[in-house]
Structures are given as C-alpha cells and as structure tokens.
Amino acid sequence: GAVVSQHPSWVICKSGTSVKIECRSLDFQATTMFWYRQFPKQSLMLMATSNEGSKATYEQGVEKDKFLINHASLTLSTLTVTSAHPEDSSFYICSASARENYGYTFGSGTRLTVV
Amino acid sequence: EDQVTQSPEALRLQEGESSSLNCSYTVSGLRGLFWYRQDPGKGPEFLFTLYSAGEEKEKERLKATLTKKESFLHITAPKPEDSATYLCAVQAFLSSGSARQLTFGSGTQLTVLP
Numbered sequence: 510g511a512v513v514s515q516h517p518s519w520v521i522c523k524s525g526t527s528v529k530i531e532c533r534s535l536d537f538q539a540t541t542m543f544w545y546r547q548f549p550k551q552s553l554m555l556m557a558t559s560n561e562g563s564k565a566t567y568e569q570g571v572e573k574d575k576f577l578i579n580h581a582s583l584t585l586s587t588l589t590v591t592s593a594h595p596e597d598s599s600f601y602i603c604s605a606s607a608r609e610n611y612g613y614t615f616g617s618g619t620r621l622t623v624v
Numbered sequence: 625e626d627q628v629t630q631s632p633e634a635l636r637l638q639e640g641e642s643s644s645l646n647c648s649y650t651v652s653g654l655r656g657l658f659w660y661r662q663d664p665g666k667g668p669e670f671l672f673t674l675y676s677a678g679e680e681k682e683k684e685r686l687k688a689t690l691t692k693k694e695s696f697l698h699i700t701a702p703k704p705e706d707s708a709t710y711l712c713a714v715q716a717f718l719s720s721g722s723a724r725q726l727t728f729g730s731g732t733q734l735t736v737l738p
Contacts, residue, residue: 515667543725552711552730553668602667613726615660615667 511537513605515616522593522623530588530619532603538583539605543613544576547600559586593623626651630712630729637702637736645697645732647712657695658726659688660711668711671697702736709733 512535522528532542541560545553557573559565559580567573575597577589586605590597604615627650637643649657656675660668672681674690681688685706687698697710713726 513667518665550730550733552728553713553726554728555725558725600665604667612670612673613658614670618665618667620665 511605511607511612511614513539513603513614513616515603515619517619518617519620520622522621524594524623525592527589527591528593528621530590530601530603530621532586532588532605532616534584534605534607534614537605537607539586539607540583541606542580542586543604543606544578544586544588545602545604547602547618549600553602556588590621593621595623597621598623626714626716626724626727628712628714628727628729630710630732632732633730634733635735637699637734639703639736639738640701642698642700642702644699645710645734647695647697647729648693649695649712649714649729651714651716651727653717655715655717655724657690658713658715659695659697660713662709662711662731664709671710699734702734704736704738707734707736 514533516531544556547553556571557565557567559578561583565578580586602618604613629648631646656673659671662668672688677692679690685700689696709731711731713728716724
C-alpha cells in the first residue's frame with residue numbers, strides 16, 4: 510500500500526530559529542501534497558496544498574512567508590517553519606495523493622515544540 | 625462552506641460493549657466521506673471511504689454507513705486496542721468537476737476499558 514514518511518517525528522527548537530519538516534512518498538509519485546496543523550484535541554486544519562513544480566496554495570490565515578513549502582519532486586515536499594515562536598508549537602501532518610480524486614495517505618506527523 | 629460535526633466528543637466503553645459514532649455533514653456535492661483512525665502522536669490511518677447514500681463498508685469490528693446527512697461508524701464488541709480518536713472528513717466536488725480538499729471533523733476519542 511501507499512506509504513508516506515514524515516521526518517522528524519519530533520523536534521524542539523529555540524525561538525527565532527527555523528525548522529524543516531520532510532514528507533516523502535515512498536512507493537508512489539505524489540502529484541499533490543497537503544500540510545495540516547493539529548492542536549491538542551482538535552481537528553486537522555489544512556495549511557496549504559502543494560503540487561509538484563508549482564507554488565503552494567495557502568489557506569486563508571496561513572502566513573506563506575512563515576510556513577515555506579517546497580514540492581520540488583514527485584516524492585518530496587518540505588515545510589519550513591521560519592523564525593519559529595512558541596505559538597507555532599503544534600503537531601504538523603502531511604498527506605499525499607497520487608492524483609486528483611485519488612486516495613490520501615498521511616504521514617506519521619511531527620511534534621514541534623518551540624522554547 | 626463544508627461543515628463536519630462529530631459526536632460524541634469522547635466515548636468510554638467496556639470491552640464488548642457495542643456503540644456508534646456519529647458524523648453529521650453539510651457539503652455541496654459530496655464526492656466522498658472518509659473515516660480515519662488516529663492514535664496519539666500519530667498521523668491518521670485510513671479506514672473507509674463512502675461515496676453515496678446507502679453505502680456500507682466493514683472492516684473487522686467496524687462498519688461505516690452513509691446517509692445524505694450523516695455517517696455512522698458502528699463498533700461491534702470493541703477491544704481495548706480499538707481505543708483511538710476516530711476522524712470523519714468530507715470531500716466535495718468543485719463546479720469544475722475536480723475535488724476540494726478534505727474537511728475534517730474534530731473527532732471522537734474512544735476509550736475501550738478491559
């Protein structure tokens with residue numbers, strides 16, 4: 510079955526630094542990848558959608574300069590949280606789809622803690 | 625705007641005590657309704673996709689059903705390992721015929737006691 514690998518699974522960083530999270534589709538080519546944010550006991554909130562080779566589409570209220578998304582290949586998307594602050598602490602999850610209207614496979618998530 | 629409401633927020637069952645989780649939705653042109661299981665600190669794990677009212681799908685102790693307004697996830701004789709948060713999500717068709725992204729409910733946290 511489709512497998513999505515997300516790395517790292519957890520990271521602690523100092524306020525003001527940047528953190529990069531990787532999302533890889535291991536056994537399929539992901540034309541579209543999605544990045545979500547999840548607060549404790551809350552639902553997944555879509556942050557942005559990225560298509561390979563083009564700029565990401567951000568949801569309303571998500572700062573594109575703070576959350577940099579790169580989808581340079583069909584198997585890799587990265588989310589960089591720039592100048593992280595404690596309020597950016599959250600659980601970030603990626604998902605990938607092989608093509609539109611196809612199924613979605615989720616990564617295992619990254620717990621970001623900014624101190 | 626697509627909306628998904630799940631109830632109850634939390635449910636505690638004794639092992640073997642069957643129950644149902646509810647997912648009510650509002651969407652213009654449903655393409656699919658998805659059920660996921662999420663364990664603490666993990667990403668969602670796919671369970672089912674339902675596409676049309678009247679459709680049912682089963683997997684071990686779980687059975688998902690769909691009407692035009694809601695979906696139920698029935699859990700028969702649950703075991704402690706079924707403890708998790710169960711998420712419901714809808715996907716709508718756009719006017720262009722392509723699909724919108726998933727809209728998730730806030731989940732039901734299920735605890736099955738031995």
